[in-house]
Amino acid sequence: MKISHRALLGATVSLTLAGAAMAETTITVATVNNGDMIRMQGLMDDFNAKHPDITVEWVTLEENVLRQNVTTDIATGGGQYDVLTIGTYEVPIWGKQGWLTSLNDLPAEYDVDDLLPAIRGGLTVDGNLYAAPFYGESSMVMYRTDLMEAAGLTMPEAPTWADIEKAAAAMTNKDAGIYGVCLRGKAGWGENMAFLTAMSNSFGARWFDENWNPQFDQPEWKATLDFYLNLMNNYGPPGASNNGFNENLTLFNQGKCGMWIDATVAASFVTGKDSTVADKVGFALAPDNGLGKRGNWLWAWSLAIPSSSDAPDAAKTFINWATSKGYLELVASKEGWANVPPGTRTSLYENPEYQKVPFAKMTLDSINAADPTNPTVKPVPYVGVQFVAIPEFQGLGTTVGEIFSAALAGQKTADEALAEAQTAVADEMKAAGYIQ
Amino acid sequence: MARAVSPRRRMFTTIAAWSVALIIFFPVLWMILTSFKTEASAVASPPELFSADWTVENYVEVWSRSDYPRFFWNSVVISLGSTLLGLAIAIPAAWAMAFVPGRRTKDLLMWMLSTKMMPAVAVMIPLYLLFLRLGLIDTRIGLVLALMLMNLPIIVWMLYTYFKEIPGEILEAARMDGASLPKEILYVLTPIALPGIASTLLLNVILAWNEAFWTIVLTTTKAAPLSAFIASFSAPQGLFYAKLSAASTLAIAPILILGWFSQKQLVRGLTFGAVK
Numbered sequence: 013m014k015i016s017h018r019a020l021l022g023a024t025v026s027l028t029l030a031g032a033a034m035a036e037t038t039i040t041v042a043t044v045n046n047g048d049m050i051r052m053q054g055l056m057d058d059f060n061a062k063h064p065d066i067t068v069e070w071v072t073l074e075e076n077v078l079r080q081n082v083t084t085d086i087a088t089g090g091g092q093y094d095v096l097t098i099g100t101y102e103v104p105i106w107g108k109q110g111w112l113t114s115l116n117d118l119p120a121e122y123d124v125d126d127l128l129p130a131i132r133g134g135l136t137v138d139g140n141l142y143a144a145p146f147y148g149e150s151s152m153v154m155y156r157t158d159l160m161e162a163a164g165l166t167m168p169e170a171p172t173w174a175d176i177e178k179a180a181a182a183m184t185n186k187d188a189g190i191y192g193v194c195l196r197g198k199a200g201w202g203e204n205m206a207f208l209t210a211m212s213n214s215f216g217a218r219w220f221d222e223n224w225n226p227q228f229d230q231p232e233w234k235a236t237l238d239f240y241l242n243l244m245n246n247y248g249p250p251g252a253s254n255n256g257f258n259e260n261l262t263l264f265n266q267g268k269c270g271m272w273i274d275a276t277v278a279a280s281f282v283t284g285k286d287s288t289v290a291d292k293v294g295f296a297l298a299p300d301n302g303l304g305k306r307g308n309w310l311w312a313w314s315l316a317i318p319s320s321s322d323a324p325d326a327a328k329t330f331i332n333w334a335t336s337k338g339y340l341e342l343v344a345s346k347e348g349w350a351n352v353p354p355g356t357r358t359s360l361y362e363n364p365e366y367q368k369v370p371f372a373k374m375t376l377d378s379i380n381a382a383d384p385t386n387p388t389v390k391p392v393p394y395v396g397v398q399f400v401a402i403p404e405f406q407g408l409g410t411t412v413g414e415i416f417s418a419a420l421a422g423q424k425t426a427d428e429a430l431a432e433a434q435t436a437v438a439d440e441m442k443a444a445g446y447i448q
Numbered sequence: 449m450a451r452a453v454s455p456r457r458r459m460f461t462t463i464a465a466w467s468v469a470l471i472i473f474f475p476v477l478w479m480i481l482t483s484f485k486t487e488a489s490a491v492a493s494p495p496e497l498f499s500a501d502w503t504v505e506n507y508v509e510v511w512s513r514s515d516y517p518r519f520f521w522n523s524v525v526i527s528l529g530s531t532l533l534g535l536a537i538a539i540p541a542a543w544a545m546a547f548v549p550g551r552r553t554k555d556l557l558m559w560m561l562s563t564k565m566m567p568a569v570a571v572m573i574p575l576y577l578l579f580l581r582l583g584l585i586d587t588r589i590g591l592v593l594a595l596m597l598m599n600l601p602i603i604v605w606m607l608y609t610y611f612k613e614i615p616g617e618i619l620e621a622a623r624m625d626g627a628s629l630p631k632e633i634l635y636v637l638t639p640i641a642l643p644g645i646a647s648t649l650l651l652n653v654i655l656a657w658n659e660a661f662w663t664i665v666l667t668t669t670k671a672a673p674l675s676a677f678i679a680s681f682s683a684p685q686g687l688f689y690a691k692l693s694a695a696s697t698l699a700i701a702p703i704l705i706l707g708w709f710s711q712k713q714l715v716r717g718l719t720f721g722a723v724k
Contacts, residue, residue: 040668045683050513069669074682077664084572084665090580092668262491286488 037326038067039094042082044075044313048147048353049097051343052334058342059333066326082318086111091320094327098143100134100312100384104401107137113317113324114140115331122332126357128376131312134384134395143314144335147277148355150378151210151308153296154264154282155271156289159183159190170297173214173239173307176271180247183270192247194269195240198256199417201409206309206398207273208416209409212236214300214307216389219400219437224393224446228412228434237416237426244420253421265289273298273307276378279371280350295374297381303389309398310382312355355379404444411436476700483507483693490690506694514677516698523673523702525588526663527656530595531603531649537596538603539645543633545604546611547619557608560601568598568661579666588671591663595656602655603648610644611637643713650710657703674699 043049053070060068071093073081078097085092086106098106106112118124124132124141131148135141153176155167163182168175180192196207209219217232227233244252247270249263257274264272265287272278283290298308315334317327333339340360343352349366354375360366361376387397394400399409412433419429441447453461478497482490483506485499510516545553575594576585584590614637622636638645660675667676681688681695707714 042668045681045688053513071668071672071676072680073664073676074679077679077682081665084576088573088577088580090576090585092585258491259493262493265488266493286486 036065036067037323038069039321039323039326039330040069040071040092041095041097041315041330042071042073042078042093043097044078045072046313049313051347051351052146052339055339055342055346059330062333063329066329068330086318086320089320091318091322093318094321094323095330096316096318097146097313098316099314100131100310101396101399101401101405103135103143103314103316104137104395105403106316107140107142111319112142113319113321113327114142115144115317115328116141118144118328118332122336123359126337126359128356128358128379130310130379130382130384131356134310134312135314143316144331145312145314145356146335147353148310148312148379149275149277150310150355150375150382151207151274151298152276152279152374152378153271153273153298154279155179155294155296156183156267156269156292157294158289158292159270160294167294167296170306171299173299173301176273176299177239177243177247180243180270184247189268190270191249191263191268192270193243194249194255194260194263194272195244195252196256196260196274197244197248197252197417197420198254198259199410199413200256201399201406201413203256203413204417204420205409205413208236208240208413210298210309210398211240211307213305213388213397214298214303215239216301216303216305218388218390218392220393220441222391222393224441226434226437226441228430228437233430234426237419237430241419241426253417275311276355276371276375279375283370295371297374297378305387305389306378306381308378308382310379310384311398404440408437408440411440476704479693480697482690483697485690487688487690490693506690507698510681510691510694510698514680514695516677519672519674519677519699520702522588522591522671523657523675523699526591526595526671526673527653529588529592530599530656531652533592534596534600534603534652535607535645535649538600538607538648539633539638541604542607542611543637545608546614547616557605560604564598564601572665575662576665585666586668586671591666591671591673594662594666595659598659598662599652599655603652606648606651607641607644610641610648614640647713650706650714654703654707658700 049072056068059066079102082093082096082098084090103112118141127145128148131145132141135143135145153167153171160167160179160183163179165179165182167179171179176193182192183190184192196204198204212218212233215232215236217230217236218227221227249255249268255263257278260269260272260274261278261281263269264282267289272282279293279295281287282293287293298306300306315331317324317331321327335356337357337359340352340357344365349363350369352360352366354360354372361372366372382397384395384397386392394402396405399405415424415429415432415436418424419426424432438447481497481499484502484504485496486501486503486505489496489499489501545557579585579590579594582590584593618640619632619636622632627636657673658675660679663673663675664679667673678692678695678699681692683692
């Protein structure tokens with residue numbers, strides 16, 4: 013009986029130790045509310061089965077609130093979050109400040125070389141990968157094939173701005189409530205300035221020269237703004253200065269826009285069940301002006317680990333799962349290939365099944381056409397295609413966005429708007445110490 | 449003697465009152481209607497007041513996607529807890545200011561109120577750091593303390609206004625009969641001021657329930673109340689309006705019902721002393 017008591021005691025101790033070894037690690041993932049992120053939360057059974065020792069808790073917040081909370085937490089070393097959903101704007105800034113943990117040591121099967129080069133470049137600082145892309149997007153032209161056909165025109169696969177103007181003029185029928193082109197006009201660094209900054213690259217404009225001097229007084233910006241205002245005033249919908257992504261999506265889906273140049277992620281919406289023109293939509297690359305740069309942007313929602321996390325290994329395990337090739341296959345098996353998070357991996361676009369998705373090729377081509385480290389014709393001191401990756405840009409972008417939106421509303425001329433933007437940006441850059 | 453009101457004037461007043469009420473309630477009505485629309489109908493242009501195809505799908509999805517009861521319970525604990533704690537501190541404070549005023553009482557009251565005029569974001573980092581060091585981030589007790597501190601000036605001011613209306617002689621009589629200070633406050637002052645205390649309680653429960661800055665900044669998963677629940681349905685590009693409306697309706701429904709049933713008490717409390 014003594015032996016059996018000992019055996020029982022030994023077994024109890026072993027089980028306790030084993031239990032301790034299997035102790036659960038809880039990680040908190042901060043994320044934004046979009047379709048792909050919500051889908052991931054619905055597929056957590058797969059992760060839980062593979063990693064029963066890790067419990068994942070979610071905090072879902074609106075993008076700007078998330079940015080504020082996460083910044084506060086990282087700056088104070090709070091450690092409330094273990095995985096962050098952040099954009100390509102934050103990664104270069106936060107990476108440089110030492111706020112993020114490097115992901116250079118992800119396992120070999122993760123195949124980091126499979127990440128699309130443009131996206132990977134935007135998430136790398138000084139050779140360190142600071143975030144793993146969950147989905148990537150660019151911008152492109154979405155147009156009505158029926159209206160183009162009725163106008164006797166064909167949209168080139170890689171149109172110029174002159175092609176866009178010509179098509180807009182031909183498709184506009186204001187009496188029928190159809191406007192040739194719908195573009196963002198609502199003020200905001202992520203609204204009209206995302207579009208206009210990307211557009212200005214194709215006109216050879218830049219926010220700053222190599223010495224951080226603002227460039228709104230240069231002819232390239234004048235050409236950009238003049239073209240935008242003429243296009244929108246002649247062929248755009250009324251009240252366009254209030255239109256952002258959502259408003260233009262509604263207009264396009266209701267058949268009121270001939271063309272819409274916006275995020276590639278919108279392709280699934282304009283061809284989805286809520287669109288009245290779902291079967292009449294074609295896609296083309298964002299326009300250029302023959303200067304070697306197109307007017308498309310580059311954005312990726314990515315997963316990163318704050319340096320304040322107390323469970324970086326578990327966080328890395330989660331990121332490895334959520335941004336792996338296996339996750340893409342998991343989504344495809346449950347929800348179909350059209351619902352796989354796009355724009356992150358080369359292998360996805362080599363997959364014959366995914367190649368059947370109508371907007372797959374154009375999304376890849378658009379992403380590949382963007383270069384965040386060399387966004388415009390002339391050299392620049394910053395990273396970012398539709399933004400400038402410096403902490404001051406959110407404020408600067410919104411200020412300039414308000415000025416340009418007022419110009420679209422007819423409250424000031426293009427020249428007045430550019431002069432005002434130049435002064436506002438120069439003052440802020442002086443105050444921030446970039447220039448004397 | 450009350451003046452007779454002409455039927456014409458009565459009708460005009462009634463129409464004006466209903467119009468103002470409708471204007472104030474319209475955004476809430478719009479939100480409730482939107483919560484029963486499809487996403488396409490929710491963003492239709494021009495906007496549709498009534499949808500062609502009503503649905504409860506938004507509620508089903510909102511309910512299945514998040515742990516509503518947990519958010520709800522956190523809201524109940526935080527709003528009630530912060531209000532009761534605030535009352536426990538504010539009743540003696542308001543008593544002292546109303547019945548034993550000093551030379552600086554008026555200045556003190558104004559100073560207390562002035563703290564409400566400061567933007568919350570101005571003290572965000574210091575308070576966050578303080579809570580971090582004290583281990584109060586993402587705890588219900590932390591939010592109870594934070595919201596109590598935020599609303600304390602209002603509670604003190606409201607109670608001070610009610611207490612000022614109570615004749616000091618009543619309390620004096622109690623003292624003459626040998627009542628100690630705690631007994632005077634508990635058994636004499638509180639019952640007389642009960643309507644005022646009740647309306648203060650209700651108003652502060654509503655304020656705490658609707659608070660959406662600190663409750664989002666100071667919580668992540670465990671102590672997050674319904675304000676964080678709503679925020680989780682707000683999308684970066686303004687999509688999913690119908691689901692956001694469903695989440696908002698679920699979040700405000702309890703406090704809307706409470707407000708409806710206690711409106712008499714609230715109006716009575718808020719207009720107390722306004723007309724003499």
